[in-house]
Amino acid sequence: MDQSLLVFMTVAEKMNFTRAAEALHMTQPAVSQHIQSLESAMGTKLLERSNKYVRLNEAGEIVYRHGKEIAGLYASMQSLVNDLMNEASGTLAIGASYTFGEYALPHTIAYLQHHYPEIKPTITIGNTKEIAELVAGRQLDIGIIEGELQHGRLHVEPFAKDRMYIVASSAHPVLGGLEDVSIDFLRDQTWIVREEGSGTREATERMFSDIGLQSPATMEFGSTQIIKESVEAGLGITLLSHWAVRKEIKLGTLNRLTLKGQPVEREFSLVRIEDQLQTKALQVFLEILRAHRGLPELD
Structure with a gap:
């Protein structure tokens, strides 16, 4: 270079x-x-x-x-040349949106490091839009995002399903022991949502549209952790992935709710450059994600 x-x-x-x-x-x-x-x-x-x-x-x-x-192309060129003679090794720049990156990806990286210790991953966490742009700019080898994406330079491959639930404080004064709620209940609540560009925000707005919930009261935060803390404090309710709230559900600080008995479903997807040449390290990582769907066993 x-x-x-x-x-x-x-x-x-x-x-x-x-x-x-x-x-x-x-x-x-x-x-x-x-x-x-x-x-x-x-x-x-x-x-x-x-x-x-x-x-x-x-x-x-x-x-x-x-x-x-x-710089990204140069690093990829070096890795591909090294791959001709060596086992899977070298750096691997992985990007992931918040839910997958913070709650599911660590399990995948642990598996990767145990079986392929010569691969040295670096992790970037951002919202779906940010990760897509970094992949398109060749600053990441692979991205993992939530929800839908349309991008002229990127190949998008759904690889795993995510279950999302309406979440409320376990001390919510109206809920009692309810696990399934009505649209009228949801209409009366303050919703705590992620920022624009987030896959979780996209899923929330799609749910609002599907159930006819127009212009509910909202508060916007840029972090899933802050949203969970705010819901626990009774500031409102939210829609989050099973992966993001499973510990709080076990501890009993949050309640997981459904509408008509069903969670909201979305997909986790891999995003990469259309014409990208794959190093052995990237090939191994993709094989792990596809084989194990990138997720630990559900509780």
Whole structure:
């Protein structure tokens, strides 16, 4: 990979020439020389500089974004060449949306590490939209998302079902021992929902549409954990995956509810670049997900 581009990306991420030089084990004048060389090749300045900060300008944003893609392709090229002679090994950049990434993926990674210790996974957690964009930008080898996705550059492969339940505090004053609730009950509640771009938010809005629940009172949070804590505190009810609430259900702090006796179902899907060449490490990981559906045994 071009050294000047690598130096530029490090400066952009560190937002400081001195810190970038330390990370690259170079002198600061050498870093400056590489930046000048790249700017000369591009025919324009790429960074805004002052005594207090270093920032990307509009041209720099373009070069940085494409540089990340180039870095991903270069790492993939190295892994594929290594694969010709070796067992499954090397780095594997995995992205997952919150529910799968925080509650199911750790079991899969534990299995992977036990059977293939030479594979070194790195994990990125974000909402469905964020993970899809990172895969499309070749910053991740594979993404695992919740719900539906349409993206021109990505192949989407459903591989496992997820059961979602309406969840309320075990101390809810109206519920008593109810496990199945009515639409009238749901209409009167405050709903605690995830942010736009989340697969859980998408599933919640689809459920609202399916049952004719229009414009309910809502509170929005960007974390499943905060939502669970808020529901336990009695701020409202929510719709969450079985995987996200199974511990709280066992402890008796949350109640799992249904409408007409049925949970809401959605799919977990794999997302990857359409023309992506697969390393042995990625092939092994995909085989584990497809064989075990990426999930531990249901309780």
